[in-house]
Amino acid sequence: MxxxxxxxxxxxxxxxxxxxxxxxxxxxxxxxxxxxxxxxxxxxxxxxxxxxxxxxxxxxxxxxxxxxxxxxxxxxxxxxxxxxxxxxxxxxxxxxxxxxxxxxxxxxxxxxxxPGVTSATAATAAAMIPLTRRLSSRRVQFVTGHDVTGGLPEDLNVPALADPMATTVVFMPKRTFPALAARLFEAGLPPETPAMLAENVSRPDQQLIRDSMQGLAQRLEESISDAPGLILYGSLSEDVL
Ligand SMILES: C[S@@+](CC[C@H](N)C(=O)[O-])C[C@H]1O[C@@H](n2cnc3c(N)ncnc32)[C@H](O)[C@@H]1O
Structure with missing residues (x-):
């Protein structure tokens, strides 16, 4: 059978x-x-x-x-x-x-x-912030940072991803984040938008790095670890920075 x-x-x-x-x-x-x-x-x-x-x-x-x-x-x-x-x-x-x-x-x-607990909600729980906010973040979007070739997907909805009123979670973000950030800045997203790199979420070696979009892009241009990580940005919360 x-x-x-x-x-x-x-x-x-x-x-x-x-x-x-x-x-x-x-x-x-x-x-x-x-x-x-x-x-x-x-x-x-x-x-x-x-x-x-x-x-x-x-x-x-x-x-x-x-x-x-x-x-x-x-x-x-x-x-x-x-x-x-x-x-x-x-x-x-x-x-x-x-x-x-x-x-x-x-x-x-x-x-x-x-179903299981996604790393996206585990990351905001770890940072002790909500994923949505009643007045300033009514929309959440999950996006992948790379396509099948490992590059930044060509067909990204850039205006949606540059919306500072949404909370965006980028999965598999690290290698392509500097290129993504550059496209979003061109589309009007302020470089100082709050962002967080969350690595090894909920594991003993969890690391949360809070920075601006520009700061995070610079860090990732300098070095990238092997750890699984997510980047969250947008209308997160002032507490993130
Ligand atoms: C193939 S995707 C699977 C995502 C998974 N289905 C989820 O809901 O979390 C793998 C990616 O999820 C993210 N991820 C999974 N577990 C993670 C963790 N503990 N900490 C940070 N990011 C994680 C990373 O971006 C990783 O590269």
Whole structure:
């Protein structure tokens, strides 16, 4: 009999931010296919003898191609049993979920999606600020800082991203942020707009760097660490700076 796939969000890293439903799916799973950022202590919840398969993709490192990961997921599901596909944060946010769902649908494989705590809300919680504000930030936008080639996406909605009244969260931002910031300044976003680089959010080595957009762009031109990071900017809160 064909198996059943649960796409499960593992949250941003803190094992206590794993949902109860995520834990119960991990306990039942016969196989867990996990990303780099979903490894480590989360896997302690898997039952003894479950197959634990690393399928991680991290910028700048050799990693399995997406179609290989989708194929592997289909093969495991065809083998029967309960399969967990563990993805960091929320599985539906910049997690290549669509490709994997398409592959399952093509083979009539049943699945469910268990949401997780996204690193975006974990970052504002860590900074002790809200993501929205009643009067000054009525809009939140999540955007990826790179396309499939690793460069800044060409089709960015620059006027929307230059809106100082929105809170913008840039995922995978570090390599392309100086170029993004330059485009946003040209479009009218003030260089002194408050910004924050949040690295390793909710992990023991969490680091929050508060600066202006221009200051952050300069820092990232000088050096970039390997740590997973997000950049938030816009109508954050005066407290950020
Ligand atoms: C492939 S995306 C997955 C995002 C994930 N689905 C989410 O909702 O957080 C990976 C990117 O998410 C961000 N990210 C994930 N975990 C993070 C963490 N603990 N701290 C900072 N950024 C994180 C980084 O921008 C990282 O490069």
């Amino acid at each position: 064909t198996g059943f796939v649960s796409f499960v969000g593992s949250g941003p890293g803190d094992p206590e931010l794993l949902t109860l439903k995520a834990v119960s799916r991990l306990k039942e799973a016969d196989a867990v296919l996990f990303d780099d950022l979903s490894s480590g202590s989360f896997l302690k919840h898997a039952k003894p003898g479950a197959d634990l398969v690393a399928v991680g993709k991290r910028a700048g490192r050799a990693s399995p191609k997406q179609n290989h990961v989708s194929r592997l997921l289909v093969d495991y599901a065809k083998g029967g049993g309960r399969i967990v596909r563990l993805k960091s944060g929320d599985p539906g946010i910049f997690g290549r979920l669509e490709e994997e769902i398409t592959a399952l649908k093509a083979e009539d494989i049943a699945f469910e999606i268990i």
